[in-house]
Amino acid sequence: MTQTSAYPTRQGNYASINGLDLYYERSGQAQEGSVPVLLLHGGFGATGMFDSVLTPALSAGRDVITVDLQGHGRTADIARALRYDTMADDIAALIRHLGLPRADVMGYSMGGGVALQTAVRHPDLVRKLVAVSAPFKRSGWYPESLAGMDRMGAHIAAHMLQTPMYQQYAQVAPHPDDWPQLWDKMGDLLRQEYDWSAQIAALSMPTMIVVGDADSLAPSHAAEFFGLLGGGQRDGGWDQSGMTPHRLAILPGTTHYDIFMSALLPAAVTPFLSSEVQP
Template identity: 35%
Template sequence: MIRNLMAIATALLLSTQAQAQPEPKGDYAEVNGMNMYYEVSGTGDPLVVLHGAYMNIPTMGEIIPKLAETHQVYAIEFQGHGRTNDIERPVTYPNLADDVAAFMDAVALEKADVFGYSMGAAAALQLAIRHPEKVDQLVLASVSYDMSGSQPEFLEMIPTMTPEMFVGPPMEDAWKQYAPNPDGFRPFVERMIALEHEPLAWEDDVAKLKTPMLIIAGDSDMVTLEHIVSMFRLVGGGVAGDMGKPLATSRLAILPATSHTAVIDQVALLHLLIEPFLNGETPKGMFEQ
């Protein structure tokens, strides 16, 4: 997982709208003092989609309409992102997770699969930790459970972050396109920088999870491969197959030649991985009937 700064590049590069499909239904829900914007598209089992930092629903690109071909997708915009207003409250992963849980209550969604990218993946992980009854299956793209799992270059960059790195064109202009309060970018950025300093130390909580998860990362992501494998092992993965025991319910996928910001734009490959997982389809080995 890289949060904030790396996701900025994604937000800028993926600014085009998704390809044409039946128009999603946009609406607002009262969530913890916010008017949270969300869109519903498709039919089928419910799937909540959570975007990365500084992103919104449009900048998630074509993966949402692709998933909506077989699922009823609930795509939300987090505090201060897109059309959801910012409030005087820190942006933290527990807060974001509680917002998702409150949103699900507001739209009468008792339980759902959840797909999160980057910041959204960390929020999804916290949702499973804090509100396990609301999560059926998790798809986590570019996530970590401990800051020590970040690439050294990213860890070195965090202390250098200042609002001046973000305020002004083109980031501020892009944010103002949807923001309910166009004058609120600087305080929003300050909250997002503070999020980068939030300590992550969730190993014990992750190890207790029973939620099946698909963990996705690029081979050149901002999370080290060692950390991704460690997380997979925490949730029961990485054991030998073909030995008479069932495989773990969780799965791991590493995308080749893929940086952090390139993960979300590989729609065909993501869909090829996500759809069988959500459907409970498992490749059969030669010793299985």
């Protein structure tokens, strides 16, 4: 189907992969030699999460592919737990389904975790990686954020029926009655312990870490993340010889809940994705 919007034509389709009918949209005006970028939304979000700022900004000169992850947006849930690794395998399968040799992968929050695991599990398919507001271990979240995750479950769903979050979900979800199930599965996902330190340290593709200075994880965690990649270990030098191919951006006046709508995000990310930096 074709949708109209303020930015170039978006085309929505489904890919039958890994037992899912995975919904994705393509937009942009790709220039010769450009590499597509996949955008992965946060929990309870969908492809439209990036409509206001990020997708239009990145669509100039490249193919932008936004994806509705399992149980989100127009992608119906299946009898499978929500896990970062299985959703990452879905993204890898989509890249192959589209016949792309490689893609840049960028994710926000939950989508950032999926992007990280896509790079870890399928490094041959990821040219550059951008993780926005996503820690590399569960303890990277602030304690109050973890407490909210610990309480998450189907019992919360009814209290969210009057929110824009539910209204957006119900507008596009194949099965809106799955709303409580999504809350249960999200709670189960977010209570899983993980520490990807060793996997992050082994990544070779250029990686950018982006957080807000008032995010749900501390700027110090983002700096630690950057350090695992070898960044921030020495003076970059007048000739930049001491720099790594990796980047760290801490966006001022930005929280976990508005970073994906901030004009600072594409301003930070676009030069990284457009550069010729190589590992």
